[in-house]
Amino acid sequence: MNETGNFGAHVHGNAYSSVVAGHHNLVIDARYGAVNVEFEKERPQPVRRALISVLPRPSRAPVGRDTEAAALAADIAAGGLIQLCGPGGIGKSTLLRHLARTLQGGPDGTVFVSRAHHQAGDLAQEIFEACYETWGYAPSAADLRGFMTGIRVTVYVDDADLAADQLRQLADLIPDATFVLAGREASLLGDGVVHDLRGLDQDSAALLMSEALGRPLRDTDQAAMTALWQVSRGNPLLLVRAAGLARSVRPGPNGAEIPPPGDMPHLLPSLLAQLDSPTMTVLSLLSTLRDAELAPSHVRDLTGEPDSDGICARLTDLGLAVRGEDGYHCAPGVVTALRNRDASGFPLEWLCQYFTSWASDPATDPARVARHSRVFERLASLASETGRPDLAVALGRAASPALARSLRFDTWGRILGHGWTAARHQGDRQAEAYFLREESFRSRVTGRRVIAAALAAHAVMLMNPAADPGDAAVRPDLSETPPGPGTASELSEDSAQVTDHMTGLDHDISDPVTHDYPDLPHPELHFDPDPASQDPAQDTRYGDDGATDTSTSPPDTTSAASYAPAAAPTAAAGQTAGMASAATAAAAATGTGLLPLLLLIVIAVIVTTVVKQQDDSPSGIAGTWKGQGVSVTVRKAGSGSYAIRNQCIEIRLTGNDSQASGTETLYDPSDCSSPVGKVRYSITLSADGSAIEFERTPLQLNPGIECLSCGTLHLSRTS
Numbered sequence: 001m002n003e004t005g006n007f008g009a010h011v012h013g014n015a016y017s018s019v020v021a022g023h024h025n026l027v028i029d030a031r032y033g034a035v036n037v038e039f040e041k042e043r044p045q046p047v048r049r050a051l052i053s054v055l056p057r058p059s060r061a062p063v064g065r066d067t068e069a070a071a072l073a074a075d076i077a078a079g080g081l082i083q084l085c086g087p088g089g090i091g092k093s094t095l096l097r098h099l100a101r102t103l104q105g106g107p108d109g110t111v112f113v114s115r116a117h118h119q120a121g122d123l124a125q126e127i128f129e130a131c132y133e134t135w136g137y138a139p140s141a142a143d144l145r146g147f148m149t150g151i152r153v154t155v156y157v158d159d160a161d162l163a164a165d166q167l168r169q170l171a172d173l174i175p176d177a178t179f180v181l182a183g184r185e186a187s188l189l190g191d192g193v194v195h196d197l198r199g200l201d202q203d204s205a206a207l208l209m210s211e212a213l214g215r216p217l218r219d220t221d222q223a224a225m226t227a228l229w230q231v232s233r234g235n236p237l238l239l240v241r242a243a244g245l246a247r248s249v250r251p252g253p254n255g256a257e258i259p260p261p262g263d264m265p266h267l268l269p270s271l272l273a274q275l276d277s278p279t280m281t282v283l284s285l286l287s288t289l290r291d292a293e294l295a296p297s298h299v300r301d302l303t304g305e306p307d308s309d310g311i312c313a314r315l316t317d318l319g320l321a322v323r324g325e326d327g328y329h330c331a332p333g334v335v336t337a338l339r340n341r342d343a344s345g346f347p348l349e350w351l352c353q354y355f356t357s358w359a360s361d362p363a364t365d366p367a368r369v370a371r372h373s374r375v376f377e378r379l380a381s382l383a384s385e386t387g388r389p390d391l392a393v394a395l396g397r398a399a400s401p402a403l404a405r406s407l408r409f410d411t412w413g414r415i416l417g418h419g420w421t422a423a424r425h426q427g428d429r430q431a432e433a434y435f436l437r438e439e440s441f442r443s444r445v446t447g448r449r450v451i452a453a454a455l456a457a458h459a460v461m462l463m464n465p466a467a468d469p470g471d472a473a474v475r476p477d478l479s480e481t482p483p484g485p486g487t488a489s490e491l492s493e494d495s496a497q498v499t500d501h502m503t504g505l506d507h508d509i510s511d512p513v514t515h516d517y518p519d520l521p522h523p524e525l526h527f528d529p530d531p532a533s534q535d536p537a538q539d540t541r542y543g544d545d546g547a548t549d550t551s552t553s554p555p556d557t558t559s560a561a562s563y564a565p566a567a568a569p570t571a572a573a574g575q576t577a578g579m580a581s582a583a584t585a586a587a588a589a590t591g592t593g594l595l596p597l598l599l600l601i602v603i604a605v606i607v608t609t610v611v612k613q614q615d616d617s618p619s620g621i622a623g624t625w626k627g628q629g630v631s632v633t634v635r636k637a638g639s640g641s642y643a644i645r646n647q648c649i650e651i652r653l654t655g656n657d658s659q660a661s662g663t664e665t666l667y668d669p670s671d672c673s674s675p676v677g678k679v680r681y682s683i684t685l686s687a688d689g690s691a692i693e694f695e696r697t698p699l700q701l702n703p704g705i706e707c708l709s710c711g712t713l714h715l716s717r718t719s
């Protein structure tokens with residue numbers, strides 16, 4: 001923030017740095033991006049640490065988990081892959097942290113990794129750095145495996161919702177480690193041991209309630225406690241919320257009284273009604289960022305609340321926030337409760353300006369930016385969904401150099417994907433070229449030379465239209481809003497490959513809904529109705545992960561919301577545009593001569609490119625289909641990959657232009673956070689391409705749940 005109170009993305013001081021990635025030297029300039037030069041010198045020789053010990057922060061011991069802890073301890077001692085699964089609020093993280101701090105580690109030590117990184121490559125790099133003294137070095141996959149072979153550490157990974165192939169990749173990169181992974185669903189598929197964490201037994205639930213109430217339970221409490229345990233299914237988060245409500249509104253002459261079971265469905269609304277304005281301001285901020293963890297210093301700066309640490313602690317005690325390794329994030333179910341309460345979200349433009357400025361500051365530690373990568377992803381998605389792709393572009397350009405320096409290349413790729421998507425929506429060719437060029441460097445250092453060359457060639461054509469060998473008369477008019485991701489907007493024959501690759505980056509990590517929170521009761525389940533019969537789009541500032549259509553009337557994110565901090569400055573549009581162009585010298589980079597080898601490849605690709613006008617009309621199963629009161633849009637999400645979205649999640653299907661299928665979790669649509677079963681989706685195209693057969697088959701449903709939308713629909717193409 002500058003002296004006038006406004007934010008900018010200007011870089012001061014020395015913004016250059018150099019890191020080694022595999023066999024390459026990556027020279028990073030925060031102003032212009034990354035320059036990749038072949039590394040011929042001897043690679044760094046990291047030194048193994050004498051003591052390997054990365055432990056989680058101290059926390060309370062879990063209540064009533066002695067049996068589960070003993071079973072886990074036995075499997076950890078045996079080694080291999082161990083997965084701890086269960087719904088949101090059940091206590092997985094608490095138990096995992098307790099085990100990491102109390103159990104004897106592997107022969108070489110213990111490493112705890114929090115939710116900061118989500119993919120196998122970044123997790124492996126973090127574990128490597130915990131085991132070796134090194135700076136600025138990311139070994140190739142083969143070298144990393146060589147360094148980690150023989151190192152027998154116990155690795156605890158919290159919020160490790162990794163697919164089976166990612167888990168196998170991680171175990172292969174760190175072959176002699178024992179892994180203990182906490183996540184929502186089991187994905188080991190016979191490759192390890194799975195522990196399913198259930199609710200507390202009645203005695204343990206009573207003990208937790210006594211601790212949360214701050215008094216021993218009396219004989220007169222037994223009936224109420226039994227009923228509360230039954231309706232909560234022993235979920236610790238629900239019990240903590242019930243105690244928090246009791247402390248707030250049911251103090252009683254002899255201490256807080258246990259709320260009756262009938263209060264359970266209204267716990268969150270009742271708790272929210274008791275919050276004062278400063279507390280609601282902090283909760284509004286956390287809710288806007290959903291599952292993204294925010295450091296206390298950022299909470300204080302963004303809200304202007306001097307006691308933000310104390311407020312976050314109180315929200316945690318009430319079960320409304322969750323404390324992680326690096327800060328706080330919103331607890332399961334809170335986003336929906338706030339949306340239902342019609343509370344205003346935190347000002348999006350203010351958030352984007354703040355984090356753009358912070359990431360652009362050379363004094364900001366790249367590791368801190370990497371730990372907040374989920375914040376950047378969440379804000380970029382919100383900005384694009386609400387009609388402000390310029391904010392997403394500025395965020396991406398500010399964060400990219402720092403993420404490259406942090407050596408978290410999976411995270412870097414996701415941010416580049418978000419930025420590229422936003423640049424296309426904005427019609428900013430220079431920004432689009434920037435993200436393509438950065439991704440070409442990232443692809444090259446991670447060993448994908450073919451796509452790296454295609455990306456570089458495409459970036460050159462965007463940065464220097466004169467290099468496009470096609471007839472300018474047939475070049476698309478980029479003054480109009482370009483098509484969304486997944487459609488053809490370039491003329492190069494490589495454009496489809498480039499588009500598929502960049503779109504895949506934008507969707508590498510599925511945007512979580514809220515955690516699977518066990519609210520009761522479950523309403524009837526249904527699929528997307530015809531949008532024409534629906535109410536206007538909801539405000540997405542609390543985040544519906546794109547489930548609400550915002551394309552026709554995006555909400556106003558620039559007006560001050562009721563929970564905006566009094567000190568939050570109002571930035572002019574020109575200042576936002578200035579941030580979006582903080583690194584605008586992409587075109588100049590093509591003439592620096594720093595990439596002779598890569599540019600020779602680029603020129604060769606350009607010379608041999610055959611430019612053609614692509615048909616951007618929907619084809620195959622991709623398109624919008626309607627019938628029987630239902631509207632379904634199928635989007636091509638990559639090579640052999642398709643996506644459809646219901647009111648809660650994006651459903652991924654695999655197949656071809658005529659048929660695709662996939663299995664996804666079915667959620668309670670009232671809050672999009674409670675899993676109630678598994679459904680298989682299948683789409684088959686008719687012979688003439690004018691209709692599809694859309695089949696939904698329940699594979700597994702919770703007791704008492706009926707999938708009313710399951711069955712077969714015959715839908716006709718509308719676009």
